[in-house]
Amino acid sequence: xxxxxxxxxAVSYSLSSELLLSTVRARVxxxxxxxxxxxxxxxxxxxxxxxxxxxxxxxxxxxxxxLAALAKQLGIEGLGGGGGGGVVxxxxxxxxxxxxxxxxxxGGVQGGIWLPAVYSxxxxxxxxxxxxxxxxxxxxxxxxxxxxxxxxxLQAAFPEGIALETGARGGRACASGCVGAxxxxxVRGGGGVWVGGWMGGWVGGWVSGWVGx
Numbered sequence: 001x002x003x004x005x006x007x008x009x010a011v012s013y014s015l016s017s018e019l020l021l022s023t024v025r026a027r028v029x030x031x032x033x034x035x036x037x038x039x040x041x042x043x044x045x046x047x048x049x050x051x052x053x054x055x056x057x058x059x060x061x062x063x064x065x066x067l068a069a070l071a072k073q074l075g076i077e078g079l080g081g082g083g084g085g086g087v088v089x090x091x092x093x094x095x096x097x098x099x100x101x102x103x104x105x106x107g108g109v110q111g112g113i114w115l116p117a118v119y120s121x122x123x124x125x126x127x128x129x130x131x132x133x134x135x136x137x138x139x140x141x142x143x144x145x146x147x148x149x150x151x152x153x154l155q156a157a158f159p160e161g162i163a164l165e166t167g168a169r170g171g172r173a174c175a176s177g178c179v180g181a182x183x184x185x186x187v188r189g190g191g192g193v194w195v196g197g198w199m200g201g202w203v204g205g206w207v208s209g210w211v212g213x
Contacts, residue, residue, distance in 0.1 A: 002046025006039050037087045050076065051091050058092065058101040061116045064146075067092070067105075070114065123147065124157070131158060136195045164193045 006024060010017040021039060028036045035042040042050075053074050061070075071088050089109025095101045102117035126145050131137045139150040147153045154161065 002043045002049075004041040006041060035087070037090060040087070042087065047087075047091070050087075051095065054088065054091055055095055055100055058095065058103065058114060058116070061103075061114060061119075063116070063119050065114045065116075067109075067112050067114065119146075127154075127157065136193050138193045162195050164195055 006021050007017050009015075010020045017039075024032060024041065025036055028034060028041075032041075033044055035044070035047050053076075054070070057070055057074060067088050076088065089105060089112050092101075092105050092112075092114065093109060096103065096105065103120070104115050104117075105112045106115055107113050123146050127137060127142055127147065130141060130145075137154065139154070142150040142154060151163065155163075
């Protein structure tokens with residue numbers, strides 16, 4: 001099958017699994033041709049085949065996909081998570097490093113999530129388009145567009161902007177300055193609003209640094 005479990009091999013020959021693992025690990029790449037991960041030994045041909053299948057799946061992904069879901073789609077679910085020692089995640093990282101696929105693996109090789117570059121690009125374009133058209137974007141809107149760490153993302157994408165809090169005036173975004181002045185936007189949504197452009201300059205006189213959301 002191209003995959004050998006060292007634990008099963010140790011049981012078959014009444015050997016210590018730890019001893020067998022350390023012995024095989026010391027010889028992989030020298031007298032043993034293959035790839036050892038998570039107690040499983042993969043033949044070079046199997047790894048090449050698996051890598052080629054992953055390359056096709058990753059290139060075809062248009063939205064974030066869990067490694068476990070990709071492995072299941074390819075019929076190799078036993079290799080995607082802890083049971084497979086993360087060989088799928090390791091191969092994904094290799095493909096990214098080689099420039100064979102465009103995207104990023106988030107969350108590590110064990111149970112990570114694949115973020116295609118095409119998705120990240122579309123996400124950034126959607127947020128930028130909303131911000132450019134309106135002069136602001138709420139954290140809630142950013143989250144609906146798929147942005148996980150909304151504040152950090154908006155701060156990095158629009159460094160000229162200003163953060164406003166929500167909660168006052170029936171859920172509208174408001175900022176209070178040191179002299180008690182208040183600026184409110186009729187924006188509803190949880191967590192706050194990132195204001196920039198001409199609006200950022202307009203409220204800048206009242207807002208001092210960050211106002212927690």
